Amino acid sequence: MAAPMGRGGPEPGAAPYGNFPNYSRFHPPEGRVSLLPHGLLRSLFPAATRPLLGLDVGCNSGELSVALYQHLLGLQDSPSSPEPPAAARELQLLCCDIDPELIRRAQQSSPFPASISFASLDFMDPRAREPFLSSFLERFGRSSFDIGFCMSVTMWIHLNHGDRGLLEFLALLASLCTFLLVEPQPWRCYRAAARRLRRLGRADFEHFRSLRISGDMAASVTRILTQQCAMELVCSFGSTAWDRSLLLFRSTARPQGSG
Template sequence: MAAPAREAAEAMPPPGAAPYGNFPHYARFHPPEGRVRLLPPALLGRLFPAGPAPLLGLDVGCNSGELSVALYRHLLGLQGNETCPALPVVGKDLHLLCCDIDAALIDRAERGSPFPASISYATLDVMDPGARELLFSTYLSRFRRSAFDMGFCMSVTMWIHLNHGDDGLVEFLAYLSSRCKYLLVEPQPWKCYRAAARRLRKLGRNDFDHFRSLAINGDMAERITEILTEDGAMERVCCFGSTSWDRRLLLFKSNRLAHKQL
């Protein structure tokens, strides 16, 4: 192995050493195209036929931004290497706030972003109530808004659940439902929980604090649907299908924030 390649390999954390899902090359083994191909290209126009303008999106757990950029391109109908969203196909103006707990991943996302005027990145522990409220409220106030039009929670729920337990997962989903008119969720199935715990054990590390005590388990897509729709907070609109790695894309709409029918 050449010296630069060997040094780069040594600098990478061992597989599984990402207890918050902050894998440094996540997009290599779960490519963004595997999700965006399931979404209708005219989705924004169907959800928001008459505005508002601009549309505001929130991407929680964005990693190094590859999926955020792919979602932005797909939802605005941008093709190939287009980097000018001035006249998007869907006739919508979209701004995304993307956050992740890992500062190094956020730095990489910012440096590689083709849409710096429309996609903002921020380091955030989304389970810190004060930090998230400050970030989200500050961002929304720039547009004189109190809620995001659409939230994206792509393969994040498991990491919240493993690190913060059942109560943490419920609180996290309740918060997103209070901040987003629509919410697109890609829950990890229960087999991914077992695999994540197994990876940690192989590294000789302590198990996740909550893994063996989680009462919310089994069919996680259904469990998360139950949490989000409890007390009528949100309503499941549809499932866009499953990725090749067996994760469903579920769309929910808020019953407490203004919205349009799909």
């Protein structure tokens, strides 16, 4: 399900799953991680079993995954230094994306191969998702992740799988993660994505015109997670320069460190 290819590579805008090949150039990782407080991981998990397990869904080519990892572990000041052995004992991060070419790039460029795993996965396919996640969790004797990341992914799930798909996706993340950091795209991004496809002469997103969940998407995602998925909003870390909120949720159905 990679982006359609033209003679010179992916056509501009032809990324129906958000699998833009140069995404971090126009939404740099620093725009997100700078909003997160230092020491966040320690404050959320002061006494939890280590390593903590993280899940990043829709990681693209991995630049943001690596930046989040560095920030959470306080490694951002030495990005080119060798991977500290203690890092792998502190946090293991599993990152997945639907596009195998983006995952290949992430695997080749990752400075933390012992701590960050990248894999191609259609997260909405239960036949692929369930054994894949289970095998990772079983390596650590765990049944869930401590923290999940869903950074500018909800729109693509929504456009490609409809309202029901968005509800299913958020419920899955809530069931898998004790904490969940979400960056929902605002509704104007939906309209822009649809316009890009039309300019390319492609069929519109199958569900775009039938979506009933619309408008203030940060509020909608918050309402779904808190009212239907047994989570509570812990903190809003503000908005990025491109006007997307960073929202941290916590499961009310699972005690901290119970994964």
